Amino acid sequence: MKNNFIPVNVPLIKGNELKYLKKCIYTGWISSEGGYVKEFEKKFCRSVNRKYGISVSSGTAALDIAIDSIGISKGDEVILPASVIISCVNQIVRLGAKPVLVDLKKDTLNMDPDEVLSKVNKRTKAIMITHLYGLPVDLDPILKIAKKNKIIIIEDAAEMYGQTYKSIPCGSFGLVSTFSFYANKQITTGEGGMIVTNSKKIAEKCSELRNLCFKKNRRFVHYKIGWNYRMSNIQAALGVAQLERKNEIVKLKRRIGSFYNKKLKKIKKISLPIRKVNYADNIYWVYTIILKKKYKVTADYVCKRLLQKGIQTRRLFYPLNKQPVLKKYNFFKNKKFPNAEYLYKYGFYIPSGLGINKKDQEKVCKNLIEILKTKK
């Protein structure tokens, strides 16, 4: 059973990773002071058309710093999707600001732009655009209202490296945009993240925040509470090697998605990811399955059955309005996000990491089809 286990993600590490890692070890440059860090930052930010890249230890760290860097304070509101990873909301709450949620669209699985427009008011300081699962958020209507009302855009492109909105790279739309390099992302450094921006001022703030806010030219003197969120040279070495294959990686993601599309398209009990919208083709960061409610099969049931067959899956994000940790703040009292709740109950994703092979994809499909057949 163990050998046949199919994890939800297998990363693809097959280029110069080992060579660059060896260089770190042999030269002793293993901390954040090593040369790969700067090289990775420069190459990465260029690849998404940004001027500055600030590498950090995770996508969560990138969000903490990005949110802090734009000067959010108590009483400010930040609009964001109703179900995302908790990382999107942590620093908003720490700063005493209020997260304002918008529901997802059931088809694109992304935040509903119409609902964003309806939530904008005088207290709205920022809109966090978090692109989810494979398609980008429909940006134009949101960017328009943000511009008109001088609202800051924070763009969380953690899942979206290589994706574009109307041919412009995701990660190039926020005053500040962030990425994650966790092992299930298109580009991975194991753990890691990056903040990108065109603003010199924001870039300087972010690099100070990541490095304990040392006063310039005076080590161990601090004017603000910061973090040690630095990326190590070892992580950056992986990143530089991964970036060399960025085009191949995006193609491969789409090939994995197309394979599942072909094998699963006839299954009437499920909705597959949208292949294409007028602003983007799906990049299938993960391959999502949404069970149709009328067949009365839940994600919990299917995921457990798949696991019994040695196939690991993940549920979609848990709605923020239901998060126990946020209950005490009363941010979302009497607010309902039916689509986010629906997608949590009926949505999950199947193994779709870059390292998966066709045989395992076949096995996933065969088992999923069987499980859905047996349950009426």
Ligand SMILES: Cc1ncc(COP(=O)(O)O)c(C=O)c1O
């Ligand atoms: C949309 C989104 N934002 C942020 C993160 C956090 O990134 P990390 O796991 O690197 O902290 C993730 C993680 O998967 C994510 O999916």
